[in-house]
Amino acid sequence: MSDAMNVAMPAAATGWSGGRLAVVVAACLGAAACAGAPQRAAEQGADDAARAEQVDALLADYRGRVPGASVLVLRDGRPVLRRGYGMAVLEDGVAAAPRTNYRLASVSKQFTAAAVLLLAQDGALDLDDPIKRWLPSLPKACDAITIRQILSHQSGLIDYEDVMSARFDADARQMRDADVLATLEGQDRTYFAPGGGYRYSNSGYALLALTVQKASGRSFAAFLRERIFAPLDMRDTVAYERGVSQVAHRAYGYSFEDGRWRRTDQSPTSAVLGDGGIYSSIDDLAKWDAALYDGRLLSDASRRLAFAAHTPTDVAEVGYGYGWRITGETLWHSGETIGFRNVIVRWPQRRLTVAMLSNRNDPEPYRTALKIGALYLP
Incomplete structure (x- = not known):
């Protein structure tokens, strides 16, 4: 007779009291669970090691003495992959690492939106x-x-990049x-009636930064530091202002031109x-993701x-929030900005982020990033 069958029998048939039998069963099940945990952990570790090798293959073009990348995979709030590839600073041979800081470009917009939402929570402004x-x-x-x-990019504001001064x-x-x-003060027009369409607007998010400044009485950079970055222990994240702040562990941007990599770190905007x-x-973005x-x-x-x-975008099946x-x-x-390309993708119901x-x-x-995520999705 198997153990499973014996456990299933009534206590009277075994000659044991129900309480004694329950204790023995619980002990057996607990021992089995404990014995299986190290095996499951070992199997998970082997699976993650195999996935990491596949990520390395996907990032092959970023390895060596070339402009690089930092890649993070979070599963259930835990970093299961956290790696740098290639160079953060080509000229000095500084390798890209998990603590390397990159200019986020439009990934910044989620922080601008969060700042506005915080002020709405405070009652300092209304959406x-x-x-x-x-x-x-x-x-x-x-x-x-x-x-x-x-x-949500439904303002119809004129793109400042298209009308900015050549100076x-x-x-x-x-x-x-x-x-x-x-610049926008001189543009008494919009692309469409406000609320009547969608057009991605860098202009709008620049105006939101100024609104945060007005409503909070703090500079935009200071507000982000005091209300978002410091509370989340994002120690090296900064809204960078030349001559005012510094970027620790900074990556510089590059573009491939005429057969070689050339530093193209800054543009007029x-x-x-x-x-x-x-x-x-990526280390600081892990803290942001947790929050x-x-x-x-x-x-x-x-x-x-x-x-x-809140609105469909100009790409099928893609909507836009804040x-x-x-x-x-x-x-x-x-x-995307000159010398930098970034992305963050979250599967919140599956507790996965890349x-x-x-x-x-x-x-x-x-x-x-989607290919990396597919490796870790259940």
Whole structure:
């Protein structure tokens, strides 16, 4: 007779009391579970090692003395892969690492949106406020534009990059958020009636940074540091201002031109903070990701707003929340600027996140991140 059959028999048939039998059964089951745990852990470790080799293969072009990448995979809040590939600084041979800080470009928008949501939680502003309540110098065409519409790219604002002055350059005089406002003051028109369509808008997020500044009485960079980065122990993440702040463990951006890698770290718009001026690492993004699962930073209501698809975009099956794109079960955002290509993809129901930051102009990493995620999905 098997053990399983013996356990299934009534206590009277064994001659044992029900209590004694329960203790013996519990002990046997506990011992079996304990004996199986190391085996399961070993199997999981072997599986993760095999997956890591597959990730290495996907990142083969980033290895060696070339502009590199840092890659993070979080499963159930634990980093199961955390690696750097290639170089953070080509000229000095500084290797990319998990603590390397890259300019996030438009991945920054989720932090700008979070700052606005924090102020809404504080009661310092309302998402339905007209943007001109905070930035009254905007022209009449902007009268009906609300903060809520800007967050989800439904404002119709003119793209500042298309109308900016030629006097801005990457070195002597970069454009800043205040310069975006000054530029838009001369554009008494919108692409469509506010709320009447979708058009991705860097202009809007620059205006949101200025709104955060007005509503909080703090600079945008200081507000991010005090209300988001410091509370989450994101020690090296910074909204970078040349001559004001520093970027620790900094990666510099590069572009492949005429058969070689050339440093292309800054553009005339690299100093605009609200739409893309934050530097961070995969180590700090792990802390950010953890905070998106609970109320330590944003309330449940604020997170629901951020992660809801408020509008379809110009890409089929992709909606836009507040600083996040929504595709099926994923929340994600990419970032592209001169010399940097980045992405973060979250599968929140499966407690899986992939972040890939790179200091090169090409290729875009979104598809690579999806391939990495597929390796770890159950």
